[in-house]
Amino acid sequence: GQNIDQPTEMTATEGAIVQINCTYQTSGFNGLFWYQQHAGEAPTFLSYNVLDGLEEKGRFSSFLSRSKGYSYLLLKELQMKDSASYLCAVRPNGGATNKLIFGTGTLLAVQP
């Protein structure tokens, strides 16, 4: 089966750093995506990892360890607008299907 786990909720303080973890067990692996979703809105793409290591993009960084089936999203200099759900998604296969399997999402609350 396919299984992607994330913490359900997290709370952090404005200006701080938060790390959201994602572990996965899937039938295959061809990339991991992080999306941000504000309540009632569309998921928006944040980052992509297919090789081990850290990808940095402004205040957001994402790390992948394929041998451990583990990724994290690091958010720095937190802002109130970062309060949202963060979705980890794995693409188990290559080819034209580009199917994504989403984790349950982590609801992040940023407090003043």
Added chain:
Amino acid sequence: DTEVTQTPKHLVMGMTNKKSLKCEQHMGHRAMYWYKQKAKKPPELMFVYSYEKLSINESVPSRFSPECPNSSLLNLHLHALQPEDSALYLCASSLILDPAAKNIQYFGAGTRLSVL
């Protein structure tokens, strides 16, 4: 431009009604997707179209009928739905490149459907 447009934004329908959800993109993407999302849950894949042909049907009930009339449009026809089908329906699109490429899925804002 990474815009995927979905209409309508909200839809209320009875169990005997027939309605359609529409999705449009002009990014030249040849893969288009329908997802269903219940409150506080992740999106669940329903259908994938690649080059206007249905490539994945995730065992979706036949009361949901997808259609891809051309490379820019994706429809979801609804008939005889149940109250438990009430959800946010998201459309997404992506390029179809080498399998190792990102092929990022870009999502529309969704249609919030209520079945009475």
